[in-house]
Amino acid sequence: MARFSLLREEARRAWRELRGSELSPERGAAAVAIGLFIGSQPIFGCHTPLVLLLCFWWRLDAAIAWVAANISNPFFAPALLTAEVQVGAFLKNGEILRLDEAVSHEDAWAQFAGYMFLGAPAVGLGLAILGASITWSVVSLRRRFVTSAARGPSPYRLPDDAPVWFKAVERIASRYCPERGYSAAQRARFHYTRIKLVSDPVAKLVADIAGEQPGALGEVLDIGTGAGQLPLLLLDLGRATRVRGFDWDEAKIADAQRAAAGLPAEMWRADAREAELGMADTVLLIDLLHYFRVDEQDRILQRAAAAVRAGGRLIVREADPSRRLRSVMTAIEEAIFTVLRWNRGERIRFRHPKEYVEQLEALGFQCDVRAAWGKTPFSNVLILATRPAEEVGAQHPC
Structure with missing residues (x-):
């Protein structure tokens, strides 16, 4: 029982650390912005570690940021990558790509990868600004209409029967x-x-x-x-x-x-x-x-x-x-x-x-x-x- 209580308290502490302090419009907007920007970058496998590191360092809500970073999930990834390639092509050539034209396998890898890495930061920045704006508005409205005493995370306390x-x-x-x-x-x-x-x-x-x-x-x-x-x-x-x-x-x-x-x-x-x-x-x-x-x-x-x-x-x-x-x-x-x-x-x-x-x-x-x-x-x-x-x-x- 003592071990179960200890594990339960540790899980609660881990969750509080992930959430940081009380969610404000600014903290929520920043967390969503970081999550969307990082999640939009073609650095697969690094999204979660980067989100957790930055949110822990700046005391942002890592749970919200992690959800936002999952914009690159299998359902949205095709559209996201296409948008990044097209934005990159526009920034480099001044026009979007004609995807109905035939292109060789080698040319696709060479061109599309370059366009994607050029367009990803721009798309990520746009999504971050949009997501931050929406989050700031939603959290502000929630704080306005939901009245509650200001409270931070409850202090961590080991169970009395802990070793x-x-x-x-x-x-x-x-x-x-x-x-x-x-x-x-x-x-x-x-x-x-x-x-x-x-x-x-x-x-x-x-x-x-x-x-x-x-x-x-x-x-x-x-x-x-x-x-x-x-x-x-x-x-x-x-x-x-x-x-x-x-x-x-x-x-x-x-x-x-x-x-x-x-x-x-x-x-x-x-x-x-x-x-x-x-x-x-x-x-x-x-x-x-x-x-x-x-x-x-x-x-x-x-x-x-x-x-x-x-x-x-x-x-x-x-x-x-x-x-x-x-x-x-x-x-x-x-x-x-x-x-x-x-x-x-x-x-x-x-x-x-x-x-x-x-x-x-x-x-x-x-x-x-x-x-x-x-x-x-x-x-x-x-x-x-x-x-x-x-x-x-x-x-x-x-």
């Missing part, structure tokens, strides 16, 4: 998106944080790695923390007593600092190759090492190990390049996010986990390698390296 884990994720994600005055970028960070923490198995693996007792992970240092969602979640769950994290991506650290406000947390911008680490009970190296050269990976690993207090642990997640299809999927995913600059790595260089294990065991750690891909198609493994509590001599970061 503790989901409640914690919701609290942390909400820190990235204030209730009032938030930007599209903050909304994107909010949704990314929720999806990342729920779908990525590493969050729960790390949270439960030392048991569920309060403060089980002690003071946590997250090297390459990104926007800081993982250490902040550990703090919210009570697994960590204090968290510190740094990353060289200035925008992500700015998000992390805002989210960490008022918590026993410290976030700062630094390079993993040079940052002052201090000491911690739990040190995290999650999806970081493969962005550096081999010699830099070794140096970062050694510095991270030296920052672990006696009896503490170093947790490393990296992809195993020997997992065949899983390894290929991981490499593709990392390459895409690096090209898109979501992950600001210098390169991608995966190594077999045993190379890290050998180094850590030489430093006196006891290592355990665990599968960390969960239900994902990737090849991630988790290396849990524990420093013996009876170790003699204090450790100092390099």
